[in-house]
Every structure is written in structure tokens, then in C-alpha cells.
Amino acid sequence: MTTSIEPSHSAETGEDLREQVRAAARRAQAAAGQLALASRAVKDELLHAMAAALVERAPEVLEANLRDVARARENGTPDGLVDRLKLSRERIDGIADGLRTVAGLPDPVGEVVRGNVLPNGLQLQQVRVPLGVVGIVYEGRPNVTVDAAGLTLKSGNAVLLRGSSSAAESNAALVAILSEVLVKHDLPAAAVQLLPSSDRASVQHLITARGLVDIVIPRGGAGLISAVVENATVPTIETGVGNCHVYVDEHADADTALRILLNSKARRPSVCNAAETLLVHQDIAEDFVPRAVAELRAGGIAVHGDEQVVRLGGTGVLEATEQDWDTEYGSLDIAAAVVESLPAAVEHIREHGSGHTEAIVTDNVRSARQFTARVDAAAVMVNASTAFTDGGEFGMGAEIGISTQKLHARGPMALPELTSTKWLVFGDGQVRPAN
Amino acid sequence: MTTSIEPSHSAETGEDLREQVRAAARRAQAAAGQLALASRAVKDELLHAMAAALVERAPEVLEANLRDVARARENGTPDGLVDRLKLSRERIDGIADGLRTVAGLPDPVGEVVRGNVLPNGLQLQQVRVPLGVVGIVYEGRPNVTVDAAGLTLKSGNAVLLRGSSSAAESNAALVAILSEVLVKHDLPAAAVQLLPSSDRASVQHLITARGLVDIVIPRGGAGLISAVVENATVPTIETGVGNCHVYVDEHADADTALRILLNSKARRPSVCNAAETLLVHQDIAEDFVPRAVAELRAGGIAVHGDEQVVRLGGTGVLEATEQDWDTEYGSLDIAAAVVESLPAAVEHIREHGSGHTEAIVTDNVRSARQFTARVDAAAVMVNASTAFTDGGEFGMGAEIGISTQKLHARGPMALPELTSTKWLVFGDGQVRPAN
Numbered sequence: 001m002t003t004s005i006e007p008s009h010s011a012e013t014g015e016d017l018r019e020q021v022r023a024a025a026r027r028a029q030a031a032a033g034q035l036a037l038a039s040r041a042v043k044d045e046l047l048h049a050m051a052a053a054l055v056e057r058a059p060e061v062l063e064a065n066l067r068d069v070a071r072a073r074e075n076g077t078p079d080g081l082v083d084r085l086k087l088s089r090e091r092i093d094g095i096a097d098g099l100r101t102v103a104g105l106p107d108p109v110g111e112v113v114r115g116n117v118l119p120n121g122l123q124l125q126q127v128r129v130p131l132g133v134v135g136i137v138y139e140g141r142p143n144v145t146v147d148a149a150g151l152t153l154k155s156g157n158a159v160l161l162r163g164s165s166s167a168a169e170s171n172a173a174l175v176a177i178l179s180e181v182l183v184k185h186d187l188p189a190a191a192v193q194l195l196p197s198s199d200r201a202s203v204q205h206l207i208t209a210r211g212l213v214d215i216v217i218p219r220g221g222a223g224l225i226s227a228v229v230e231n232a233t234v235p236t237i238e239t240g241v242g243n244c245h246v247y248v249d250e251h252a253d254a255d256t257a258l259r260i261l262l263n264s265k266a267r268r269p270s271v272c273n274a275a276e277t278l279l280v281h282q283d284i285a286e287d288f289v290p291r292a293v294a295e296l297r298a299g300g301i302a303v304h305g306d307e308q309v310v311r312l313g314g315t316g317v318l319e320a321t322e323q324d325w326d327t328e329y330g331s332l333d334i335a336a337a338v339v340e341s342l343p344a345a346v347e348h349i350r351e352h353g354s355g356h357t358e359a360i361v362t363d364n365v366r367s368a369r370q371f372t373a374r375v376d377a378a379a380v381m382v383n384a385s386t387a388f389t390d391g392g393e394f395g396m397g398a399e400i401g402i403s404t405q406k407l408h409a410r411g412p413m414a415l416p417e418l419t420s421t422k423w424l425v426f427g428d429g430q431v432r433p434a435n
Numbered sequence: 436m437t438t439s440i441e442p443s444h445s446a447e448t449g450e451d452l453r454e455q456v457r458a459a460a461r462r463a464q465a466a467a468g469q470l471a472l473a474s475r476a477v478k479d480e481l482l483h484a485m486a487a488a489l490v491e492r493a494p495e496v497l498e499a500n501l502r503d504v505a506r507a508r509e510n511g512t513p514d515g516l517v518d519r520l521k522l523s524r525e526r527i528d529g530i531a532d533g534l535r536t537v538a539g540l541p542d543p544v545g546e547v548v549r550g551n552v553l554p555n556g557l558q559l560q561q562v563r564v565p566l567g568v569v570g571i572v573y574e575g576r577p578n579v580t581v582d583a584a585g586l587t588l589k590s591g592n593a594v595l596l597r598g599s600s601s602a603a604e605s606n607a608a609l610v611a612i613l614s615e616v617l618v619k620h621d622l623p624a625a626a627v628q629l630l631p632s633s634d635r636a637s638v639q640h641l642i643t644a645r646g647l648v649d650i651v652i653p654r655g656g657a658g659l660i661s662a663v664v665e666n667a668t669v670p671t672i673e674t675g676v677g678n679c680h681v682y683v684d685e686h687a688d689a690d691t692a693l694r695i696l697l698n699s700k701a702r703r704p705s706v707c708n709a710a711e712t713l714l715v716h717q718d719i720a721e722d723f724v725p726r727a728v729a730e731l732r733a734g735g736i737a738v739h740g741d742e743q744v745v746r747l748g749g750t751g752v753l754e755a756t757e758q759d760w761d762t763e764y765g766s767l768d769i770a771a772a773v774v775e776s777l778p779a780a781v782e783h784i785r786e787h788g789s790g791h792t793e794a795i796v797t798d799n800v801r802s803a804r805q806f807t808a809r810v811d812a813a814a815v816m817v818n819a820s821t822a823f824t825d826g827g828e829f830g831m832g833a834e835i836g837i838s839t840q841k842l843h844a845r846g847p848m849a850l851p852e853l854t855s856t857k858w859l860v861f862g863d864g865q866v867r868p869a870n
Contacts, residue, residue, distance in 0.1 A: 384862030427819030431698035
């Protein structure tokens with residue numbers, strides 16, 4: 001998706017583009033200073049007004065989107081990607097509803113996280129504050145433009161959006177509307193800025209603007225995420241790669257296990273919380289594997305099994321290669337293996353998992369405790385579908401991504417995860433004694 | 436401090452050293468898996484045993500330390516640095532006490548940070564878990580070796596220590612003792628490992644061991660910190676650079692302001708929470724500046740003033756250059772300026788501060804509220820000395836550094852800051868409906 005649609009940008013020298021991105025970041029910094037002081041009432045009113053403006057001006061967004069879609073088709077973009085790109089009245093209504101939902105969420109800014117009075121009388125408070133300038137690098141879904149703006153504004157931050165060139169016209173139309181609403185509310189338009197997408201180098205300039213940008217969150221496929229994480233000097237959050245497992249313990253109820261397995265795999269195979277591998281305890285494998293294979297195949301799912309799954313599952317099972325254990329299919333495929341014990345399942349997950357979501361199905365308390373203690377992942381499910389790892393499902397109201405790293409935020413990221421903290425210390429003239 | 440004391444290392448090829456560091460990191464990963472499951476009782480007993488062993492075997496530590504000190508003197512190391520390097524019976528007792536203090540702190544692992552039951556009956560818990568493998572890069576203070584080991588072990592992590600070559604023998608003696616105690620408690624010696632310090636490249640190998648090391652924390656001067664932060668691919672925490680300000684508001688009580696100013700500057704001028712710049716509101720400058728200059732100078736502190744401070748403070752005031760506003764003196768020097776308003780003070784701090792600690796002295800509630808809301812720093816003091824920004828003073832029992840960044844941790848870092856979280860979801864077979 002390097003197609004240039006903005007010849008003026010691609011004609012620029014690299015230095016100009018770098019300066020353009022840094023100038024946008026400096027404007028964002030100034031805007032962030034204002035946003036940080038905005039009251040909850042002002043921010044919520046802003047988001048409601050943005051929702052209303054998007055619905056009212058849907059025709060101009062749809063017109064811009066039609067041009068993006070036509071260009072994508074001309075370029076031979078696969079139907080799945082064109083579908084992600086496409087907007088409709090309903091989708092715009094959904095995007096506007098998302099803004100209203102965020103407006104209804106509590107304001108994280110100012111929340112007192114910890115606090116106490118020290119022996120010397122100093123009153124200590126750790127309070128949430130905005131991060132400052134948030135960069136989002138994403139692919140062809142124009143809804144991310146508005147979702148990300150809503151969450152970052154509500155948490156008192158300014159946002160630099162670096163979307164895909166394939167959605168450039170849609171994104172520009174959306175940001176134009178958001179900017180106008182900002183200005184109408186006496187807030188700086190620079191709080192939401194779209195960076196040029198015609199040249200890949202703008203990503204590089206964004207992720208290396210250390211000191212100007214406080215955090216960069218990549219949203220998209222594994223390639224995008226690793227490119228951002230590996231080349232950034234700005235702190236980043238690794239998101240969304242999910243090689244998730246469902247482990248069916250020897251003490252599992254088979255019907256529960258099948259229901260969870262099917263839902264984890266097939267509900268939406270392309271999303272990061274979908275299961276990619278089934279692990280079955282050997283003591284129940286004789287019974288469970290044939291049933292699981294039959295149900296998976298009935299659901300149109302191809303099973304890539306290890307030797308035992310092939311033996312127990314019959315002729316329809318494909319032979320798994322070493323690579324299958326590490327693959328995030330994102331499709332109606334699943335790898336399946338028989339393991340000799342719970343620790344062996346944990347070890348398989350340690351070796352092949354991506355730290356996103358891991359599930360155990362069991363009726364045994366010891367198994368549940370062992371699995372939850374030993375598996376190192378953003379989310380560990382006991383008798384529940386992997387599909388629940390989601391900001392909305394967790395009751396956060398929305399999400400800006402699912403962190404699979406351990407620093408700062410892990411799992412679904414919503415408003416509190418877009419904040420930092422500061423310590424406030426109130427005294428009456430206290431000084432610290434010499435030791 | 437690149438003096439080689441271990442010829443076997445310096446004779447190795449770069450590739451060997453890289454592999455050596457990575458092998459240590461892999462051993463640390465395996466050790467971290469065991470540490471993560473250790474109970475609080477086991478960890479506390481371990482730390483007490485380490486404290487006892489250090490005291491008992493102090494002679495061998497002191498002997499190794501004497502060799503480090505002698506070598507430093509031969510190399511012409513300045514007295515201040517030799518003093519940091521030097522151990523004594525008393526210092527070892529103090530180090531052992533530090534371990535006992537950490538043993539007495541609550542275990543952060545397993546703490547439930549958030550939790551609730553979702554409408555569908557799923558029980559959601561966000562619990563603290565260890566980060567995994569923590570790397571510490573530090574300078575010539577051998578006490579850091581034990582302090583860092585105590586905090587990382589208590590929080591269930593393994594630690595890779597990369598100290599200064601100047602303290603190589605002291606560090607080796609300390610780590611040998613800690614390792615033996617680990618093994619005696621059936622815990623892996625690899626939970627505390629000292630990396631070779633004879634070659635600077637080992638730092639580079641540590642901070643680029645992405646996937647093997649979960650976090651690197653640099654402790655030391657600005658040069659060390661920026662070298663680590665800028666070259667790391669492993670997530671890092673920026674610590675300790677402190678260009679701190681004391682702003683004396685027009686509504687300040689002058690005596691309180693002077694006491695806080697003197698303590699902030701002179702208690703220990705070399706530490707990062709010491710004040711480096713005084714800002715005075717113009718409406719009280721005529722009275723306050725002459726008194727402040729007199730008291731500062733009486734305390735042996737050189738004042739680098741702007742035009743007005745020079746005018747009001749008399750002949751003893753040095754003329755400040757642009758550079759003074761950005762300097763972390765770490766010495767008995769202070770920059771001083773008159774500002775026309777509180778917003779001007781905030782703007783000066785935004786431009787020149789390092790986001791560590793900023794103080795206002797005022798009796799006016801509006802000024803206090805404005806300053807705390809607008810100043811973006813890890814700690815903001817109202818009528819208290821900047822010297823209070825410290826894990827011990829904040830009641831955390833200890834600290835592994837003071838973060839001046841916004842991600843993950845900000846301000847003094849102790850046990851909870853050395854953890855991540857994971858989401859545990861307990862169900863009875865719940866699956867997620869198709870949208």
C-alpha cells in the first residue's frame with residue numbers, strides 16, 4: 001500500500017517530510033498542554049458534538065470513502081481488505097456510537113491511584129495524568145481514526161494519526177470534521193492530526209520523534225507491529241499478535257470444552273483473540289479428539305494434528321509441521337496436539353504462545369490454579385472462550401488495542417492505559433533532615 | 436572505566452561475549468519461571484539468609500573491595516568516585532539491613548489490582564505478576580548489586596547485573612555469596628547473575644536481548660542513562676536526571692521558602708532530587724531575592740542569576756548564561772531567575788525541567804492548584820523540599836531508581852513497579868455471542 005495519492009508529498013525531500021512530522025508533533029505537544037487541563041464536562045461535550053457532526057456530514061465522508069474504495073479496487077486489493085476499508089451509513093453510525101460510549105466512561109485524569117499521609121505530615125497522592133502526545137500507526141480501517149481520537153482526547157492527550165494511504169481520503173474527511181468540532185469548542189485543532197501517508201518514511205519520523213511524542217501504538221498485522229516496535233526510539237506498546245491456545249485438561253467436561261473450542265476458533269477467525277492451537281490431555285484424548293475433530297470439521301475448520309491427533313482423528317486430519325505450532329492462522333485452521341500433562345501444556349504454550357490469551361477447560365481446582373499461576377500471558381481464561389479478551393467485553397467500554405507486552409499495560413488498553421501518573425506532595429514547609 | 440581486569444573476556448571475540456550474555460539471559464529466564472512461583476515466605480526467608488551471609492562473610496567482600504579500591508587509586512580515579520566504591524563493615528551492615536527492610540515489605544505478586552464480575556457471570560481479576568528478567572546497568576557503587584538483587588527477587592524476578600568494571604571484584608564477591616544462599620534455598624543461582632564488565636559491549640548485548648530480557652533499568656549519570664535508553668531494543672526505564680526547580684510564589688511565606696530552598700539545594704547537592712534553579716515571582720523579588728542570595732551564599736552556594744537577580748542580589752551573584760537554565764549542577768551552585776507570573780514559572784519549567792521534581796512555595800490555594808495541575812513532572816511539591824522524592828521517604832521501603840519517563844512507572848520505583856499484571860478470567864463455560 002505504498003501507492004502515492006498525494007504527489008506533493010512524494011515530491012518532497014526526506015528532510016521536508018521529517019520536519020513536517022516533527023512540526024505536527026510540536027503542535028500536538030502544545031495542544032496536549034491544553035487538553036490536559038480540559039474538564040470532563042468539556043471533553044464529553046466535545047465527543048458528543050463529534051458524534052453528531054459525523055452523522056450529519058456522513059455524505060462527504062462516504063464520498064471520500066468511495067474514492068478510496070475505487071482506487072483500492074483498481075489496484076487489485078483483495079476483497080477482504082476492501083471490506084475493511086469500506087464505510088456505510090451504518091458503519092458511520094456505529095463509529096459515532098463509539099464516541100458516545102467513550103463520553104460515558106469515567107475520566108481517568110485526576111483519579112487518585114494511591115495516597116496516604118507520611119509520618120512527617122506530608123500528604124502524598126499519586127494521580128493519573130495524560131501521557132501527552134500519542135501516535136497511532138494503523139492499517140486500512142477508517143474507523144480506527146475516530147476510535148483512537150475519541151479515546152486519546154477523553155484521556156486528555158493529543159493524537160498523531162498515521163493511517164494507511166489506502167484510506168487517505170476517508171481519513172482526511174473524518175479528521176477535517178473532528179478538527180472543526182475541536183475549534184468550535186475552543187480547543188486546538190492540532191489535538192487530532194493526520195500525518196501524510198503517501199510515504200512510508202512518515203512512520204519512521206513519527207516513531208523516532210523522541211521527546212516530542214510520548215508513546216506510539218501500532219494497530220495492525222504482525223509485520224506492521226514488529227516494524228514499529230523494532231525501529232522506534234519513542235516508547236511503544238506491542239499489540240495484538242495472538243497465537244492463543246485452548247488446553248483441554250483431563251478433568252474437563254467434554255461438552256463445555258467443545259463449546260469453548262468452537263467459539264474460540266470460529267467466532268471470528270481473523271481476530272487476535274481467536275484460538276490457533278488445541279492441546280488435549282492424553283488421558284481424555286481417545287474420547288475427546290475424535291469428537292473435537294468431527295465438530296471442528298463440521299464447522300469447516302481444517303485440523304493440523306500431531307501424530308496422535310492424526311491417529312485418533314481419522315483421515316481428514318492434516319499432518320502438522322513444526323511451523324504450525326507457531327502460526328497465527330487467522331483463518332479456519334487449527335493446530336492440535338496431545339500433551340502428556342498440564343505442565344507439558346504449559347511448556348508448549350511457553351515455547352509457542354505469543355502472550356495474548358490462553359485458556360484451560362477443567363473442573364479441577366488444582367489444575368485451574370496451576371494453569372493460571374504458570375501461564376505467562378496477558379489473559380488466562382478458565383472455562384471461558386478466548387474471544388472474551390476485548391476491552392468492550394472486559395467492561396472498559398472500548399479499546400485502543402491489546403497489549404501483549406509486560407511494561408505499562410498488558411491486555412486490552414482503554415482510558416487508564418492512556419495515562420501516566422504524577423506524585424503530588426502537600427506540606428507545610430517540611431524539609432528533609434540530613435541522614 | 437574500561438580497564439580490563441578479566442583478560443579472558445577481553446580476549447574473546449565480540450560474538451563470544453554476545454553469546455555469553457544471551458546464555459546468561461536464557462538461564463535467567465528459566466530461573467524467573469521458578470522465582471515467579473515462590474511464596475512470600477520463601478522469598479522473605481531468602482532475603483534474611485542473604486543478609487546474614489553478607490554480614491558473616493564481610494571479610495571476603497572487604498578483601499575483594501580493597502583490591503578494587505587499590506586499582507582505582509592506581510588508575511588515578513578521583514576521591515569522590517573512590518568513596519562511592521569503598522565498602523566498610525558499616526556499609527555492609529547497612530546493605531544487609533536494606534535486604535531485611537525489603538523482606539518486611541508486602542509481596543506485590545498476586546495483588547489484585549482491579550476485579551469485578553461481568554454481566555455474563557465471568558469473574559475478572561487483574562493481578563500483579565513478576566516482569567521476568569530485569570537487567571540493571573549501573574556504575575561503581577557495589578551496594579547497588581545487593582539492593583537491586585533484593586528488590587528484583589522479592590518481586591519474583593531474576594536479575595542480570597551489569598556493574599562497573601571498577602567494582603568487578605567487589606561485585607563478584609557479593610554475587611558469589613547471594614548465589615550460594617539461593618542454592619541453599621533450592622532456588623536457581625541463575626536468578627542473580629553478574630555480567631562481564633571488562634568490555635563495554637556487554638551493555639549493548641544486554642540492552643538488545645529483546646525477547647530474553649523484559650526490562651533494563653540504568654542507574655547512574657546522564658551519559659549512562661541516555662546511552663542505554665537510546666540504544667536499547669529491550670524496554671527501558673529512564674531514571675534519575677533531575678533539573679529540579681523551586682518556585683517561590685508571590686503568596687509565599689519567606690521563611691518557609693528559604694528553608695525549603697536551602698534544604699532542596701544543599702542537603703545533598705549531588706543527588707538527582709536536589710534543586711538546581713530558583714524561580715521568584717517578581718512581586719516579592721525586591722524583598723526575597725536579597726535574603727535568598729545572602730542565605731545561599733552563607734551556605735557556600737554560588738548563585739548564577741538573571742539580570743534582575745544580579746541587580747537585586749548584589750555583586751556576589753554570577754551572571755547566568757542560557758546554559759545555566761539547563762544544567763544539573765550536582766554541586767553547590769544554583770541558577771536563579773525572576774519570573775513575572777506563575778504561568779511564566781510553569782513555562783520556564785516546561786522548557787528547562789527534566790520532569791523529575793518541581794516545587795512551589797505558596798500560601799495561596801489557587802496558586803497551588805494551578806502549579807500542581809500545569810507542571811508535568813514525576814513529583815510536584817507544595818511547600819515541601821524537593822529532597823523528599825525518594826522511595827524510602829515515600830514509604831516504599833526502598834527504591835531501584837526514580838523514573839523520569841511517563842510509561843510504566845513514574846517517580847520512585849520499588850516493588851510494584853517491578854511487576855506487570857495479567858488478567859484472570861474465571862467462567863463456567865461462557866462463550867461470546869456472534870455480534
